[in-house]
Amino acid sequence: METMEKVVYLDNAATTACAPEVLAVMTQALSGACGNPSSHYSVGYEAKEFVDTGRAQVAKAINASPAEIFFTGCGSEADNWAVKGTAFTKARQNKKHLITSAFEHHAIMHSMAALERMGFEVTYIKPTPEGYIRPEDVEAAIRPDTALVSIMMANNEIGTIQPIKEIAEIAHKHGVWMHTDAVQAVGTIPVDVKELGVDMLSMSAHKFNGPKGMGALYCRKGIWPQNLIDGGSQEARHRAGTENVAGIAGMGKALEMAVAHLDERMAHEKELRDYVIDRVLKNIPEARLNGGLEHRLPGNANISFPGLEGETILLDLDMHNICASTGSACNSDSLDPSHVLLSIGVPEEIGHGSMRFTFGPQNTMEEAKYLCDVLEEVIPRRRAMSCMWLQGQNTARQFSLKGEN
Structure with missing residues (x-):
């Protein structure tokens, strides 16, 4: 042979691999929009336009509002922010119990383990032999002090798609925030945050022909996990640091192309x-x-x-x-x-x-x-x-x- x-x-x-159209818009952002998006002069406004366009493209692809999209350095950062930020926020209400699955990505598993070392309690739901999380198992695990349910939308190793909509309905019935790691799902299958009913959703650009080192966290309006990165007023004061203009432009273009076909x-x-x-x-x-x-x-x-x-x-x-x-x-x-x-x-x-x-x-x-x-x-x-x-x-x-x- x-x-x-x-x-x-x-x-x-x-x-x-980055799509050629993605590389083109990133090159344009890197070579032309040299200003800081927070600066109040023409080259700064030019850079901000790339950021605003990318944010709108990502939001439209998952049926969210641009104000609900917060850019991160990767999907792992988005997962850490959702899990740890929620834990720290809800701990002030004496809610220190979290629920996840036993086969999450390590960004979730290790975040949960870190929280356990800080005194939080975590319940790990075991999947079925076919690789699915049963909504009734999630409901049985919810307690009065449960702060968050975090179940991935699609498993990164075996590819099984989870019943996120049903799980989110259960979480909300008990007043619990719902997060899903959708890194393997966004750009690969239809993802509609309104239909799913989730409070937070993580994604990563390099999974759908965008650049590496670029992610985002969707936070439904009114849901604010505590900041992990403090500093300036970027990302509506929720994630400090000068924006990765080219990365954002590339992520937006890549996701727009992915959902179009x-x-x-x-x-x-x-x-x-x-x-x-x-x-x-x-x-x-x-x-x-x-x-x-x-x-x-x-x-x-x-x-x-x-x-x-x-x-x-x-x-x-x-x-x-x-x-x-x-x-x-x-x-x-x-x-x-x-x-x-x-x-x-x-x-x-x-x-x-x-x-x-x-x-x-x-x-x-x-x-x-x-x-x-x-x-x-x-x-x-x-x-x-x-x-x-x-x-x-x-x-x-x-x-x-x-x-x-």
Whole structure:
């Protein structure tokens, strides 16, 4: 089998390339709008116009008001602000209990852990084996002193989409603020903050062909988590620091483009995803899809290959010019099995052999077929050399395609 000459990039959940139109508007902002957006003269006003346009574009894409969009340095900062800022605000009302899920992104998990060290209490809702948070489990966890419910809109590793609207309704019924980490969702599936009913929502530009180092937090009017960054009066006095003018301009343009072609993009990515899942599960023994298919990001395929280490598969794929991942890029230096997979009941030894393939609008059916060709050659060859596979086939068979343990 010949190696494809071009790089086949199948790690779009980790990051995406800047679109040419995004680079163009960022270049314009960097080369022309040299003033400080807070300055009261012409070149300052020119920079402010880029900021105002970007804010309006982001707001329109999620059906919010521009005054409800606050720019941050990344999605992780937006998550930290929503979680910690709410905790500090509500602690003044003696509400020091927070609810989240057991398979959130580390920006949420580590923020919650930091708050626990400060004396806050956190309840971690366990997802179902298919990778969904049940609204009734959230309601059962709410207490009189609950300050916040934070549940991600779509899981970054297994791609399952959560019932955020139902969870938000439950939170509000009990007078609790609702936040969702929508970093994997915004620009990938329809996101309407009015329909969802959330109080806060985090997003990140580099997930939808915008620049890295650029995020935003939506805060519904009247919801004010305590500031994390104090200083000047930028972002309506809620997030100090001179604005990243080019980053904001790029984020706005990228999101405007993403939502303009969303239906077409979703259909294309789903076609590639389903082809890979169907073919791999049919042709590679004991391969298992992680997470349910019914409510899933259109471009996400997370598959376990028992008997192998994900890092080994990753290196083999790289030798064939295929870029994929074993899970979250934010945890790529860790040898621990994915906390997401463990939370849905995947055994540790099988979790180690899981791969995440995430498709974007630039990927083709030719690339999807090439991935399957490579996997069908690599997996059997590596298993033939794997003591772990020979010793662990019984475990793999017990943990079947149906997810039976």
